[in-house]
Amino acid sequence: MKSARTYDTVVGSDLSEQIKAATKDSHTRAENTQLMLSYQRGQISMSQYKVLLCSLYEIYRALEDELDRNSSHPGVAPIFFPQELARVEPLERDLEHILGADWRKKVIVPAATHRYVQRIHEVGKEKPVLLVAHAYTRYLGDLSGGQVLGKITQKSLGLSSDKGTAFFSFPGVTSPNRFKQLYRSRMNSIELTEEERAEMLEEATAAFELNIQVFDDLQKMLSVTTATEDESNNNVPAAAFPSSRIMQLTVGVCVTLATIGMGIYAQ
Ligand code: HEM
Numbered sequence: 001m002k003s004a005r006t007y008d009t010v011v012g013s014d015l016s017e018q019i020k021a022a023t024k025d026s027h028t029r030a031e032n033t034q035l036m037l038s039y040q041r042g043q044i045s046m047s048q049y050k051v052l053l054c055s056l057y058e059i060y061r062a063l064e065d066e067l068d069r070n071s072s073h074p075g076v077a078p079i080f081f082p083q084e085l086a087r088v089e090p091l092e093r094d095l096e097h098i099l100g101a102d103w104r105k106k107v108i109v110p111a112a113t114h115r116y117v118q119r120i121h122e123v124g125k126e127k128p129v130l131l132v133a134h135a136y137t138r139y140l141g142d143l144s145g146g147q148v149l150g151k152i153t154q155k156s157l158g159l160s161s162d163k164g165t166a167f168f169s170f171p172g173v174t175s176p177n178r179f180k181q182l183y184r185s186r187m188n189s190i191e192l193t194e195e196e197r198a199e200m201l202e203e204a205t206a207a208f209e210l211n212i213q214v215f216d217d218l219q220k221m222l223s224v225t226t227a228t229e230d231e232s233n234n235n236v237p238a239a240a241f242p243s244s245r246i247m248q249l250t251v252g253v254c255v256t257l258a259t260i261g262m263g264i265y266a267q
């Protein structure tokens with residue numbers, strides 16, 4: 001990784017510029033994950049959207065818990081905008097709409113989401129100022145490309161903004177571009193030692209990496225589910241598949257083992 005001093009010379013000394021430069025390659029890699037490519041092709045499926053919402057819910061619950069708990073910390077207070085940005089409540093409404101009243105029992109996330117959540121809690125407890133890197137990666141992303149993803153979700157799945165896609169809409173933000181400017185200037189106002197600045201850039205890169213791993217795990221999870229669905233939907237005649245019962249059991253056991261192996265857990 002380039003040092004914070006290198007970014008000083010190349011892009012100036014503002015944290016907002018340095019963090020953008022430091023995560024440029026990671027952003028490109030995140031855009032090129034299978035899940036984000038499906039989005040860019042306008043081909044998001046309901047299964048993809050459901051698992052994505054579940055993971056976002058766990059991620060934002062951790063992030064907003066830690067931001068709330070550290071809201072008066074001098075390194076966090078300038079970027080603390082719960083009224084404008086909080087995502088847990090819209091995610092709860094979306095999950096209820098999409099998974100039904102008992103949605104809490106149906107939230108399933110892969111191991112990578114678990115790791116992301118753990119990292120956010122670690123940072124919140126050990127070095128709260130680095131929460132800025134996590135908040136930047138998610139909120140500024142949601143206010144940028146995220147706005148387009150919201151429109152694609154509505155169009156692909158026939159949902160409206162108040163029913164199932166509240167996550168993408170920020171009623172407390174009149175102009176995303178102006179708000180992003182304000183957010184950047186607040187980031188730039190945080191006093192950091194040179195060491196902390198370097199850690200911040202590293203943490204932002206790690207936050208992008210965690211997002212990429214979540215998207216990759218979600219895609220793997222979906223291919224397991226789709227394989228099971230295909231298995232039960234294909235109408236192969238019994239005569240052509242004499243041991244179909246045994247096969248079904250074997251597939252079931254394999255899927256269960258694969259699922260446990262990936263560290264998926266339901267709440
Ligand atoms: C389909 C996928 C994506 C597309 C099309 C996309 C597109 C964009 C665009 C057009 C911008 C605005 C750039 C600017 O204003 O200069 C942006 C900014 C940003 N995106 Fe993405 N993005 C995607 C995925 C992601 C993901 C997965 C993350 C992180 C989890 C992310 C995080 C960010 C951040 C933090 C910014 C703000 C950069 C800054 O101004 O400092 N994006 N994105």
